[in-house]
Amino acid sequence: MAEFLSDNWFDALIKRAGDVAVDPAIAMILQQTVEADSTVVWHMVIADGTIRVSRGEASEADVRLLTDLATATGIHDGTISAQRAFLDGDLQIGGDLHALMAARDSLADLSLFTD
Numbered sequence: 001m002a003e004f005l006s007d008n009w010f011d012a013l014i015k016r017a018g019d020v021a022v023d024p025a026i027a028m029i030l031q032q033t034v035e036a037d038s039t040v041v042w043h044m045v046i047a048d049g050t051i052r053v054s055r056g057e058a059s060e061a062d063v064r065l066l067t068d069l070a071t072a073t074g075i076h077d078g079t080i081s082a083q084r085a086f087l088d089g090d091l092q093i094g095g096d097l098h099a100l101m102a103a104r105d106s107l108a109d110l111s112l113f114t115d
Contacts, residue, residue: 004076005040010055017044017051022106024049028099031061036069042115046103063095 002008031043043058044051067075071090074080085091093100100107 004073005034010053013042014053017053020051020106022046022049022051022114024102026099026103026106028062028064028096028103029060030065030100030103031058032065034067034069034072040050046106051106062093063093063097063100066092066094 002012020035021096027047029043031041034040041057042053042055043061045058067085067090069086071080075082075085075091080090082091086093
């Protein structure tokens with residue numbers, strides 16, 4: 001299992017994204033930011049029935065997720081639910097929440113934080 005946010009973890013996430021079937025009607029860009037000593041940012045382009053993951057900021061994102069490292073790690077390892085983190089204010093979500101909800105099944109298949 002690759003260390004969370006390592007190069008190997010990103011490689012696995014990019015590969016896994018290529019295997020996820022997405023409703024072709026879903027089109028959005030989701031950006032994730034994890035604030036730590038060194039902030040880590042990546043984004044996903046969901047369009048045309050595919051998900052493409054890239055490191056770095058998106059020029060425009062429909063949805064932005066922001067957490068600190070402890071929260072992101074907890075969501076990743078399953079000790080914190082994303083819902084609880086959001087309700088506690090530890091996961092900030094900005095942008096088009098309707099687009100995020102429309103893509104939730106595909107994102108769950110991708111398992112954003114888990115291996």
